Amino acid sequence: MSEAAIELVGINKSFGPVHANKNIDLNIKAGTIHGIVGENGAGKSTLMSILYGFYQADSGEIHVAGKPVAITSSNHAIALGIGMVHQHFMLVQNFTVLENIILGAEREALLSSSISKARSELKRLEKEYGLDVDPDSIIEDLPVGLQQRVEILKALYRGADILILDEPTGVLTPAEADHLFRILAQLRAEGKTVVLITHKLREIMAITDNVSVMRQGQIVATRKTAETTVEELAELMVGRRVLLHVEKGDARAGEVKLSVRNLTVVDSRGVKVVDDVSFDVRGGEIVGIAGVAGNGQSQLLETISGIRPAVSGTVMLDGRPIDVTGAADPGELRDRGLAHVPEDRHYVGLVLPFEEYENSILGYHDRPEYLNGPFLNIEAIRADAKKKISQYDIRPGNERLKTANFSGGNQQKIVLAREMEKDPGVLVIGQPTRGVDVGAIEFIHKRLIDMRDQGRAVLLVSVELDEIRSLSDRILVMFDGRVVGERSGEATEGELGLLMAGIDGKEAAE
Amino acid sequence: MSVPYAKLPAWADYGLIPLINVVVAFAVAGLVVLLVGESPVEAFTYLIEGAFGRGQNIAYTLYYATSFIFTGLAVAVAFHGGLFNIGGEGQAYVGGLGVALVVLALDGTFPWWVNFPLAIVGAAFMGALWAFVPAYLQARRGSHIVITTIMFNFIAASLMVYLLTTVLKPAGSMSPQTRTFLDGGQLPKLNFVFDWFGASVRSSPLNISFLLALVAAFLVWILIWRTKLGYEIRTQGFSPKAARYAGIGETRIVLVTMLISGALAGMMALNPVMGDANRLQLDFVTGAGFVGIAVALMGRSHPAGIIPAAILFGVLYQGGAEIAFMMPSISRDMIIIIQGLVILFAGALEHMFRPSLQALFASISPRSGAGEAAGQKGA
Numbered sequence: 001m002s003e004a005a006i007e008l009v010g011i012n013k014s015f016g017p018v019h020a021n022k023n024i025d026l027n028i029k030a031g032t033i034h035g036i037v038g039e040n041g042a043g044k045s046t047l048m049s050i051l052y053g054f055y056q057a058d059s060g061e062i063h064v065a066g067k068p069v070a071i072t073s074s075n076h077a078i079a080l081g082i083g084m085v086h087q088h089f090m091l092v093q094n095f096t097v098l099e100n101i102i103l104g105a106e107r108e109a110l111l112s113s114s115i116s117k118a119r120s121e122l123k124r125l126e127k128e129y130g131l132d133v134d135p136d137s138i139i140e141d142l143p144v145g146l147q148q149r150v151e152i153l154k155a156l157y158r159g160a161d162i163l164i165l166d167e168p169t170g171v172l173t174p175a176e177a178d179h180l181f182r183i184l185a186q187l188r189a190e191g192k193t194v195v196l197i198t199h200k201l202r203e204i205m206a207i208t209d210n211v212s213v214m215r216q217g218q219i220v221a222t223r224k225t226a227e228t229t230v231e232e233l234a235e236l237m238v239g240r241r242v243l244l245h246v247e248k249g250d251a252r253a254g255e256v257k258l259s260v261r262n263l264t265v266v267d268s269r270g271v272k273v274v275d276d277v278s279f280d281v282r283g284g285e286i287v288g289i290a291g292v293a294g295n296g297q298s299q300l301l302e303t304i305s306g307i308r309p310a311v312s313g314t315v316m317l318d319g320r321p322i323d324v325t326g327a328a329d330p331g332e333l334r335d336r337g338l339a340h341v342p343e344d345r346h347y348v349g350l351v352l353p354f355e356e357y358e359n360s361i362l363g364y365h366d367r368p369e370y371l372n373g374p375f376l377n378i379e380a381i382r383a384d385a386k387k388k389i390s391q392y393d394i395r396p397g398n399e400r401l402k403t404a405n406f407s408g409g410n411q412q413k414i415v416l417a418r419e420m421e422k423d424p425g426v427l428v429i430g431q432p433t434r435g436v437d438v439g440a441i442e443f444i445h446k447r448l449i450d451m452r453d454q455g456r457a458v459l460l461v462s463v464e465l466d467e468i469r470s471l472s473d474r475i476l477v478m479f480d481g482r483v484v485g486e487r488s489g490e491a492t493e494g495e496l497g498l499l500m501a502g503i504d505g506k507e508a509a510e
Numbered sequence: 511m512s513v514p515y516a517k518l519p520a521w522a523d524y525g526l527i528p529l530i531n532v533v534v535a536f537a538v539a540g541l542v543v544l545l546v547g548e549s550p551v552e553a554f555t556y557l558i559e560g561a562f563g564r565g566q567n568i569a570y571t572l573y574y575a576t577s578f579i580f581t582g583l584a585v586a587v588a589f590h591g592g593l594f595n596i597g598g599e600g601q602a603y604v605g606g607l608g609v610a611l612v613v614l615a616l617d618g619t620f621p622w623w624v625n626f627p628l629a630i631v632g633a634a635f636m637g638a639l640w641a642f643v644p645a646y647l648q649a650r651r652g653s654h655i656v657i658t659t660i661m662f663n664f665i666a667a668s669l670m671v672y673l674l675t676t677v678l679k680p681a682g683s684m685s686p687q688t689r690t691f692l693d694g695g696q697l698p699k700l701n702f703v704f705d706w707f708g709a710s711v712r713s714s715p716l717n718i719s720f721l722l723a724l725v726a727a728f729l730v731w732i733l734i735w736r737t738k739l740g741y742e743i744r745t746q747g748f749s750p751k752a753a754r755y756a757g758i759g760e761t762r763i764v765l766v767t768m769l770i771s772g773a774l775a776g777m778m779a780l781n782p783v784m785g786d787a788n789r790l791q792l793d794f795v796t797g798a799g800f801v802g803i804a805v806a807l808m809g810r811s812h813p814a815g816i817i818p819a820a821i822l823f824g825v826l827y828q829g830g831a832e833i834a835f836m837m838p839s840i841s842r843d844m845i846i847i848i849q850g851l852v853i854l855f856a857g858a859l860e861h862m863f864r865p866s867l868q869a870l871f872a873s874i875s876p877r878s879g880a881g882e883a884a885g886q887k888g889a
Contacts, residue, residue, distance in 0.1 A: 307754055331757025340755070348755045351748045358741070363756035365741055374737050 005030040005193040011060035020046040022217040033194040035204040038214030039437035052084045053077040083155025087167040091139045098135040145176035164195045173292045174497035181207045201230045248449045251473040254283035257457035263313030265299045273299045275481035286458040288472030296481035297461045301430045305340035306330040339419035343430030349415040357385035357399040388417035409440030428459040535855040539848040560832020561825040565709025569716040575824030579723040580778035581802025584771045586811035591767035592747035597659025598775040599799025600666030601637040605776025608636030609783045610790035617695030637776015638769040645768030649761040687791040697785040717785030727813035804853040
């Protein structure tokens, strides 16, 4: 086998004026795990899409196993032995594992022979790499960790020698992530090549052999993982020194601002998604809610902020009840000083086709300072938006630009500026830094600490355990709709990880 | 990561692309004309002459455009709220009832300039009323508004046949229509405007409701982009989840949006009923409600786009009649084919030429990536 599994020489790709990849030279050695890190918009996904045949490069060469190739489609990439595990799984939810694996690789008109062939092949792959999955279970019944394993099996079944994983740990518990890394190590031991795209530097340090850092469409450095540090990588990513640890003093918790008692929420399928949850948030503290995505945190947040009705329970804001089981109105809650930064800024927190200044008043658009009778006071709104742009360093600083054209971090700042600027007593915030670049994360975290220090109550939901641990004064862990434990802000990752997997939770319930 | 696309300059986005679409639509229509053994060039000449040849032709074109502006605005307002109002036809039809009831009651008492505002209210009220039931069913019961508004078109047609053959028909009359309105129920024509330009217009139906249509277009612009209500309508239209988050009541927005949409569709009736025929007749809407959908699509739901789009369809209606008259082998149905092609290219295939145009603009732009990349490679 040649030394380089993939070699890229002078790859360029532009989308109109946006130069997404500039002169990329990259050498990925066979039989290694190669990490690619970079902020959102640094060009990682574009580069991988070129490798996987979604896009064609404007110029440059791709060599696979020493031979120059032109990858024109994903089928072509598969034929060359390149497999991809996408960030959002490409699985048919109501098919079985086996059906998903042969999807697109079925050879005869009748499925039976393909299926039996696949079944024996799957057995072999499972044994070889420790990828246990029941081939006959339906995808939607499987936890995400196993669904991801199916994606990996799909690639291996198609004969992939080079496996590209795009942000694979975003949806996993720490334990599931560890398991994934063991699988990747096993793949490497069998001579496969793995390309790991991530923004989590600790994962890079834990598993990769080499790491390349991308910034603004270029590869700014390639290092042997053993010879670099998290601090160096972060600095390379952002282009300046970054504070990775949030500096904060002790919390001075005041009186209870938000009080949740026996809250139960049922979703449209009749499943209890929030199950008898009770807690308090005091002024001057940040309470973090940890948990793997999909354990009821999102629904809890929506219920408290008046978007989703609860079936029972009470929520008190400053000692006065919120009508959570009836018609709680998010607009009225804002007037009472409860601001909400939603988890999904693309479809909930922002209207992407709007110009920036229009989004800067969403939810506050009925405040007299923005209106002239029934008319919008466009002058005042734009002036206000300009002020927020400079205070929150939103870039580009143009309030007439379409919101969709801002980067993730800047979009999040638009939402934050809007929700924080009215000086709310309580801030509930979901996934504050999802899809946000490192520089903006630092800024957002500092703002949250500032709010706390001004005596505001902050309820923080995040699937990023690091974020919960570095910001929170108290941590609640949710599993399967219930709060299964409360820990101080100093809890270890292992301790929280167990709770997140629901292990200690069952005992607590008994 | 989102895929960045080359952004087209505004003139290309709003001028060039619609122009290309219309040209292609006409080219394909020309092939159809060729297929029936006629000369496309000749047909096109008749179309243009028929629409613009003399003052009278222009007046007819604008008369049709007036109706299409109203129905186009009606569809556009609903679009902004994320609603597809296919019921413009029925709402306009019932709007005619509002006009007729006001005028029949008052045309002997007041002059036209008193009756006109009252008739506007009558038309808008009846149009809104006809949109209210589908809107209520959508907002409260989740019945899909496309289905209910279509069905209300049929109900409107049946209702009007019933009324025009029984209660509204003068006793002893053989035709299913109301009595002719008196002077107080007739809108002034705009023929004198053409006289200023030296183009004599003997008789044309163009009347002052054309000016009302222009005012309505301006007011719709104010409503959608300059009022709190318009802000809420657009938020709901782009993202219902964001509207919920912002505390914007979905029920209220759906109802209000549809009432405004229905009122605009209803006001279309002023043009043919009070401005031209001076009586309420069967089927006076003649498809204008549906043309409004195409007009709104083509005009990107913006009043500044709706007015030219409405005029284009006015050209097709008026010039098409001329073709059918001058070239007997091209029937009226042929004109509908041409209109259909315009709708197909301008509406449904709106994005067909966009990618290649974007690529073209990207390649000639001085900030193009390819040039920069070559430069770097050389360095």
